[in-house]
Each structure stands twice: as structure tokens, then as C-alpha cells.
Amino acid sequence: MLDIRGLSKRFGYGKGEVTALHEVSFSIAEGEFFTLLGPSGCGKTTLLRLIAGFIGPSGGSLVLDGKDIAAMPPNQRPVNTVFQSYALFPHMTVGQNVAFALEAQGRPKSEIDPAVEKMLTLVQLLHLKNRKSSELSGGQQQRVALARALVAKPRILLLDEPLSALDMKLRKDMQIELKRLQRETGLTFIFVTHDQEEALTMSDRIAVMSGGRVQQIATPRELYDRPANRFVAGFIGESNFLSGKATGGVVEVAGGRIALPDATDGAVTLMIRPEHVVLSANAPDALQLEATIAQLVFFGTDTHVHLTLSDGEKLVARVQNALHGGLSLNEGDRITISLPDKALRVVKDEEIAA
Amino acid sequence: MSKRSFDVTRLPGTAVIAMTCFVILYIPMAILVGYSFNAGKVIGNWEGASVKWYGAALQNQAFLNAALNSLILATTASVISTLFATMAALATTRTEKFRGEGAIHIILNQPLMVPEIVLAIALVIIVGQIKQMTGYTGLGFLIAAHTTFCIPFAYLPIRARLEGMDLSLETAAADLYASRFYTFRRVTLPLLAPGILSGFMLAFVVSLDDLIISDFLKSPGQDTLPTYLMGELKRNLTSEIYAISSLLLLLSVLIVAGSWVATRKKD
Numbered sequence: 047m048l049d050i051r052g053l054s055k056r057f058g059y060g061k062g063e064v065t066a067l068h069e070v071s072f073s074i075a076e077g078e079f080f081t082l083l084g085p086s087g088c089g090k091t092t093l094l095r096l097i098a099g100f101i102g103p104s105g106g107s108l109v110l111d112g113k114d115i116a117a118m119p120p121n122q123r124p125v126n127t128v129f130q131s132y133a134l135f136p137h138m139t140v141g142q143n144v145a146f147a148l149e150a151q152g153r154p155k156s157e158i159d160p161a162v163e164k165m166l167t168l169v170q171l172l173h174l175k176n177r178k179s180s181e182l183s184g185g186q187q188q189r190v191a192l193a194r195a196l197v198a199k200p201r202i203l204l205l206d207e208p209l210s211a212l213d214m215k216l217r218k219d220m221q222i223e224l225k226r227l228q229r230e231t232g233l234t235f236i237f238v239t240h241d242q243e244e245a246l247t248m249s250d251r252i253a254v255m256s257g258g259r260v261q262q263i264a265t266p267r268e269l270y271d272r273p274a275n276r277f278v279a280g281f282i283g284e285s286n287f288l289s290g291k292a293t294g295g296v297v298e299v300a301g302g303r304i305a306l307p308d309a310t311d312g313a314v315t316l317m318i319r320p321e322h323v324v325l326s327a328n329a330p331d332a333l334q335l336e337a338t339i340a341q342l343v344f345f346g347t348d349t350h351v352h353l354t355l356s357d358g359e360k361l362v363a364r365v366q367n368a369l370h371g372g373l374s375l376n377e378g379d380r381i382t383i384s385l386p387d388k389a390l391r392v393v394k395d396e397e398i399a400a
Numbered sequence: 401m402s403k404r405s406f407d408v409t410r411l412p413g414t415a416v417i418a419m420t421c422f423v424i425l426y427i428p429m430a431i432l433v434g435y436s437f438n439a440g441k442v443i444g445n446w447e448g449a450s451v452k453w454y455g456a457a458l459q460n461q462a463f464l465n466a467a468l469n470s471l472i473l474a475t476t477a478s479v480i481s482t483l484f485a486t487m488a489a490l491a492t493t494r495t496e497k498f499r500g501e502g503a504i505h506i507i508l509n510q511p512l513m514v515p516e517i518v519l520a521i522a523l524v525i526i527v528g529q530i531k532q533m534t535g536y537t538g539l540g541f542l543i544a545a546h547t548t549f550c551i552p553f554a555y556l557p558i559r560a561r562l563e564g565m566d567l568s569l570e571t572a573a574a575d576l577y578a579s580r581f582y583t584f585r586r587v588t589l590p591l592l593a594p595g596i597l598s599g600f601m602l603a604f605v606v607s608l609d610d611l612i613i614s615d616f617l618k619s620p621g622q623d624t625l626p627t628y629l630m631g632e633l634k635r636n637l638t639s640e641i642y643a644i645s646s647l648l649l650l651l652s653v654l655i656v657a658g659s660w661v662a663t664r665k666k667d
């Protein structure tokens with residue numbers, strides 16, 4: 047329903063020119079919870095502002111339901127935004143804030159009043175309808191901002207790091223609430239965050255961005271299991287990277303050898319998640335390596351085992367803590383570890399760049 | 401100990417100095433108001449309490465004419481200058497930076513820098529010629545001059561208010577289907593209102609108080625409150641002047657108080 051084709055954005059002129067977005071292309075389907083994920087400054091807000099129409103693109107097109115909306119002013123686009131700072135109108139009550147979109151559209155009062163009540167009920171704030179918006183807590187303001195953006199039934203709801211100002215506990219609650227709202231309304235959400243955990247738990251699909259480019263678009267599972275490059279692997283979850291040398295589909299790493307058909311000849315980087323590292327020699331089809339335990343870090347549910355390989359490279363393994371007894375490992379132990387070939391990924395070193 | 405930052409109000413003697421300043425500032429005004437209730441005619445010679453000089457002032461046609469002129473002048477000049485100032489403030493904060501924006505800023509605030517007497521002398525030459533050519537001697541010249549020097553006083557609080565305003569509010573309004581005009585009416589203007597009001601009040605008081613330019617530009621027989629008081633002060637010093645001055649003081653106090661209440665309520 048939304049097709050973004052070769053969209054780019056430059057700010058400034060001459061020497062001060064900054065390219066915030068480099069020819070980004072992807073499509074978003076009806077009813078999808080789509081997340082833009084990336085570190086600060088990677089162009090997430092810029093992309094969102096382009097979709098909302100607050101800024102115009104330097105190139106490319108933006109097609110919504112078959113119509114190019116790139117030149118349409120924001121007040122005509124059927125797209126609404128939940129701002130990072132909420133941007134509630136401080137001189138209006140909660141009810142007036144929520145009614146604003148419908149009033150601006152010139153809808154009759156008989157239609158506005160029930161719609162506002164319905165939205166406020168949905169976000170559980172009906173009892174605060176006549177409160178000034180400046181007299182609310184952060185979480186309440188957040189929900190007013192949501193109700194205000196949803197009331198006119200936009201085709202797409204844009205959310206720019208909406209939870210970043212909330213504390214941990216509230217944040218978790220709002221994640222669940224947002225997901226519920228999206229399911230109940232069946233709306234398409236484009237959600238911006240720099241928090242990979244938030245992205246993984248909430249999204250149908252995630253676009254990982256870096257330096258104004260999309261590095262990979264995939265479901266959370268795919269992103270985690272098959273990161274397209276080292277940047278994605280490092281940004282999503284925790285990863286170990288090992289450098290090795292491939293010849294004819296066999297990779298040599300830190301004194302061990304394993305057959306990996308994906309590997310092209312030459313220097314390669316292998317990635318493995320800490321929870322996939324096996325702390326024994328007896329796993330089938332695995333790369334076996336000698337390692338020294340440098341440190342054990344207790345994390346409650348699991349323990350992180352910091353290992354040093356024979357060539358000095360470092361590796362972290364994660365083992366779940368069993369109900370009875372501790373780990374039979376000690377710092378300084380020399381052990382053989384196994385890295386199953388199914389868990390090893392050959393990742394491209396370079397991210398997508400100019 | 402919690403934080404112990406440097407606080408000037410805690411220095412020894414601060415209270416004494418502050419009180420002294422207040423006394424020096426307000427004692428003369430208190431004396432003025434006090435003597436306006438003097439029954440005697442001669443200034444400074446107390447002969448018992450009376451409101452008769454207020455009565456006399458209210459029957460004094462010259463004073464009433466001057467007061468009326470002052471009110472018309474201050475109202476018109478402050479309304480027009482507030483309108484100009486609002487538009488100028490919107491133009492310098494709400495549009496993308498444009499060439500000459502700095503120059504506009506300087507031009508707008510120029511009347512604050514130029515000595516008033518210089519402006520008065522410059523104006524009196526031009527205005528004199530226009531008066532001769534057209535034969536028009538009404539309040540128009542004073543209104544035009546007052547509007548000019550009131551603009552920066554109206555502009556500064558309005559601009560300050562605009563600059564302190566969250567730009568994302570207007571973006572949010574546009575996002576929520578509001579046209580530019582609807583955004584201005586429902587979001588920008590209500591949030592700007594306290595600034596506009598203080599700008600207007602400030603301009604009003606500045607116009608009401610102006611002596612030099614008014615004195616230079618007024619036509620024969622024309623008076624504003626300050627020029628009338630100045631003339632009276634030179635000719636006959638009676639307690640009536642104290643009564644009139646007290647009335648002027650009361651008006652200023654009312655305006656300042658009104659502005660304070662209005663802006664406080666809005667926030």
C-alpha cells in the first residue's frame with residue numbers, strides 16, 4: 047500500500063550539504079507493524095518526516111494506494127504522526143486535543159463527540175477528558191498523543207520513538223498496549239526506534255538502517271538468524287565475530303577447520319550468537335576450538351562465559367543457569383568448545399554504503 | 401549539606417540596600433499622591449485633606465482635551481504597532497532564514513537605539529513641511545510617529561514568546577489536517593496571545609508617556625497629557641498638577657497590573 051522508491055533527502059548546500067537518506071526503496075503492506083531501526087542519526091526521523099510530508103524529498107517517489115503523494119502537503123495526507131515529544135497542544139484539554147483533527151476536517155459535532163469518546167475509551171483516558179494536557183503524566187500524554195493521531199483513522203500511523211521518554215516499566219506496558227491497539231484497529235504502523243529489543247518484540251518486519259541506507263529488511267526472526275552483514279549482526283542481539291580464511295568451502299579459524307559451503311575463497315568473517323556456543327567437545331558437525339575461560343559473569347537467568355581462543359581472539363558464550371547446582375567451570379580452565387555449523391554465519395564485513 | 405550555590409539575596413546588607421532603593425524610588429510618588437489631596441493651592445503647603453483638585457481637574461477642559469488626545473493616540477498607535485510587530489515577529493521566526501533578515505531586525509529595533517531627541521528633530525523638519533503643504537494639523541502625525549517608536553516595544557515580547565514556542569506544535573497541527581490559517585487561528589495565535597498582550601500594553605504605556613516627540617510634532621493648541629503637564633509646570637504650579645499626575649500614575653499602574661493578570665492567567 048505504501049511504496050517508497052529511490053527516496054533521498056539532502057540538507058544544506060555546497061560544503062555544508064548532508065545526505066540524510068540515500069535512495070531508500072521498500073514497500074509496506076496493509077496492516078503491517080513496520081519498524082525503522084538504527085542508531086541515532088541514521089535518518090529514521092528524516093524518512094518519517096518525508097512520509098508525513100513535513101519535508102520534501104530531494105529525489106524519488108512516495109506512492110500511497112497507487113497515488114504519488116510526494117508533493118502533497120501534510121494536511122492532505124491520510125497519515126498521522128505520534129511525535130517523540132508528543133507535541134500536545136498545551137492550551138487545550140485532552141478532549142480538545144483529540145478532537146482537533148476532526149474539527150480541522152470540518153466534521154459535524156454530532157460525529158466528533160462520539161469519536162473522541164471512543165478514542166479516549168480505547169486508550170483508557172476517558173476520565174481525564176477535561177484535564178489540561180499540560181497536567182498529565184508522561185504515560186498519559188503518550189496515550190493522548192496516540193488517541194489524537196488515531197481519531198481521524200489515518201491510512202498509516204507514524205510513531206517517532208514514542209516510548210523513549212518513558213521509564214523502563216511504563217515502556218514495557220506501552221509496548222504491549224501499542225501492539226494491542228494496532229491489532230484492534232488493524233492499522234498500518236511505521237514505528238521508529240533505536241532499541242533493538244523493542245523492535246524485535248513488536249514488529250512484523252524491521253528495516254535496519256545505518257548512514258542513511260537500509261541495510262536489511264526482514265522479519266525479526268530472519269534478522270536475528272540471518273543478518274545480512276556485520277553491521278546488522280552487531281546491532282541486533284549479541285554476536286561473536288571470528289576472522290578466518292576460506293579455501294574451497296573450508297574455513298580455517300583459530301586452529302580449527304569447518305566446511306561452510308557459503309564461504310567464498312579469501313578472508314571471511316564468521317558470526318555466532320553467544321547462546322549457540324557449546325562448552326564441550328562433543329557436538330556433531332561443529333568447529334572445535336581450544337579456549338581458556340577468562341571470566342564468568344552471573345546474570346541471573348544465565349551466565350556469560352568470556353573465552354580467549356588459542357590465537358588470542360575473544361568469544362562470549364551464554365549458558366542458562368540450571369535449577370540445581372552451578373556450572374562446573376572455573377576461571378582459568380582450558381576447555382574445548384564447539385561451534386555448530388548450523389549456527390555459524392558467514393557475514394559480509396562491509397555494510398551497504400556509497 | 402545540600403547545594404550551597406552563590407546567592408546574591410543572601411549577602412549581608414542586601415535587604416537594607418533593596419529597601420533603600422524602593423524607598424528612593426517610591427517616596428517621591430507617595431508624596432505626589434499625598435499632596436494631590438491637599439486642600440491648599442500652593443504646592444508643598446499642606447492645608448488639610450480634600451479631593452477638590454480632582455474635581456477641578458475633571459472640569460478643566462484643557463486637561464480633558466489633552467487626556468482624550470493621549471488616549472486616542474496611545475490606543476491607535478499601540479494597536480497599529482502591535483499588528484505590525486506581530487507580523488514582523490512571525491516573518492522573522494516562522495519562515496526559513498532569508499537574506500536581509502538581520503537587517504530587518506536592526507531596522508525594527510532602531511528606535512530603541514537612536515536618541516529620541518534626534519528622531520524628534522529629524523521628524524519635525526519633515527512634518528513641518530507636510531503640514532505647510534497639506535494644511536492638515538490633526539493627530540495623524542503624532543499617531544504615525546508614535547506607531548514607529550512603539551513597534552520595537554511591541555515586537556520584543558511577541559518575538560520572545562514565539563521563539564519560546566515549540567515549533568512541533570504547528571507541525572502537529574498540519575499533520576492533523578489543519579490548513580495554515582486554521583493552524584494560526586487554533587494553535588499559534590492562542591499561544592501567542594500573552595505575548596501580544598504584553599507587547600500591546602508596553603506600547604500603550606510608552607506612547608502615553610512620550611514627551612519629546614509629541615512636544616516637537618504637536619500642532620499649535622494640540623496637547624497630550626505629558627505636553628500639557630509640562631506646559632502647566634512652567635506656568636502655574638498648583639496642586640491640580642499633582643491630582644492630574646496621580647491620575648496618570650493610576651492609569652499606568654492599572655495597565656501594568658492588567659497585563660500581569662492577563663499573562664498569568666493565560667499560562
Ligand SMILES: Nc1ncnc2c1ncn2[C@@H]1O[C@H](COP(=O)(O)OP(=O)(O)O)[C@@H](O)[C@H]1O
Binds near residue numbers: 089090
Ligand atoms: N533539518 C536538518 N538540517 C540539516 N541536517 C539535518 C536536518 N535534519 C536531519 N539532519 C541530518 O540528517 C541525518 C539524519 O537525521 P535524523 O533523520 O534525525 O536521524 P535519526 O532520527 O535516525 O536519529 C543527521 O545526520 C542529521 O544531522
Ligand SMILES: [Mg+2]
Binds near residue numbers: 090091092
Ligand atoms: Mg530521530
